[in-house]
Amino acid sequence: VREDGLRPRRLADYIGQSELKQVLRIAVEATRRRQEALDHVLLYGPPGLGKTTMALVLAEELGVRCRITSAPALERPRDIVGLLVNLQPREVLFIDEIHRLNRVAEEILYPAMEDFRLDLTVGKGTTARTRSLDVAPFTLVGATTRAGSLSSPLRDRFGLIQRLEFYGLADLEAIVVRAAGLLQLPLRPCAAQEVARRCRGTPRIANRLLRRVRDVAAVGGHGQIDAALVDAALSLHRVDGRGLDASDRRLLRLMLEAYGGGPVGLETLAAGLGEDPATLEAVVEPYLLQLGFLQRTPRGRIVTAAGRAHLDGPAAVAA
Ligand code: ADE
Numbered sequence: 001v002r003e004d005g006l007r008p009r010r011l012a013d014y015i016g017q018s019e020l021k022q023v024l025r026i027a028v029e030a031t032r033r034r035q036e037a038l039d040h041v042l043l044y045g046p047p048g049l050g051k052t053t054m055a056l057v058l059a060e061e062l063g064v065r066c067r068i069t070s071a072p073a074l075e076r077p078r079d080i081v082g083l084l085v086n087l088q089p090r091e092v093l094f095i096d097e098i099h100r101l102n103r104v105a106e107e108i109l110y111p112a113m114e115d116f117r118l119d120l121t122v123g124k125g126t127t128a129r130t131r132s133l134d135v136a137p138f139t140l141v142g143a144t145t146r147a148g149s150l151s152s153p154l155r156d157r158f159g160l161i162q163r164l165e166f167y168g169l170a171d172l173e174a175i176v177v178r179a180a181g182l183l184q185l186p187l188r189p190c191a192a193q194e195v196a197r198r199c200r201g202t203p204r205i206a207n208r209l210l211r212r213v214r215d216v217a218a219v220g221g222h223g224q225i226d227a228a229l230v231d232a233a234l235s236l237h238r239v240d241g242r243g244l245d246a247s248d249r250r251l252l253r254l255m256l257e258a259y260g261g262g263p264v265g266l267e268t269l270a271a272g273l274g275e276d277p278a279t280l281e282a283v284v285e286p287y288l289l290q291l292g293f294l295q296r297t298p299r300g301r302i303v304t305a306a307g308r309a310h311l312d313g314p315a316a317v318a319a
């Protein structure tokens with residue numbers, strides 16, 4: 001079973017994100033009765049929380065196909081035009097990393113989203129003219145880790161704008177138990193809890209950790225997988241008791257050792273770590289903020305007392 005096999009296919013199998021599910025369930029049911037395309041949906045939030053999965057689930061619930069692409073693959077106008085003209089009525093077009101769309105692609109998208117129409121320029125210079133072309137009514141599902149980076153005309157064309165939240169422990173545990181079942185792993189409840197605690201609130205990471213645990217269990221020839229085995233397997237991969245990995249700890253250590261715990265600016269930290277500031281902000285920081293190990297202040301980031309205590313405590317692993 002690959003990652004795809006672990007994805008829930010229906011809303012009823014999708015664990016957690018209850019507010020998102022409730023909003024979408026109502027929207028799907030209403031559009032099904034009206035026999036229309038579902039309103040365009042923007043999903044935003046940290047990576048790995050199930051944005052792509054939700055797009056696939058929506059298509060399944062609507063009984064249509066889902067075309068999957070990402071903004072960096074839509075570099076030339078004809079890339080997006082090609083996708084749009086090939087859509088069947090009510091199909092879902094999923095564009096990942098939609099904040100990275102270029103201006104030209106965005107401007108092709110506006111009339112397509114609003115009036116299911118393409119305005120194409122044919123010819124060059126003085127002979128150039130525009131031609132309009134109808135496209136099938138469709139649903140655009142856009143995903144981004146950075147809702148703030150979307151241009152407002154694009155954002156305003158989504159009827160539903162929904163944030164995905166980090167998952168709570170009970171939901172994560174249920175997701176791990178479900179995945180273990182699909183992978184036919186004999187996982188004790190204590191082991192599922194341990195994976196849930198260490199996956200940074202993120203199902204994609206939970207499933208990845210579960211595979212690492214499976215490897216260690218396979219090689220060690222254990223029977224039932226317990227919490228101690230999970231601890232051994234994940235320590236090997238330098239995932240600590242709260243799920244921090246090497247790059248999280250590097251960030252906290254840099255802040256403590258070079259900047260006295262802060263405040264220090266995002267750009268400075270990114271330079272010190274050799275990371276891109278946008279990635280640091282959208283991918284590394286959110287979970288540390290959620291744990292309360294890091295705080296954003298007007299003067300920069302600071303490490304909290306809890307963050308310090310964690311690095312010095314028994315739940316952290318070396319380096
Ligand atoms: N696998 C990954 N994410 C999931 C979710 N939200 N619900 C059920 N299974 C999942």
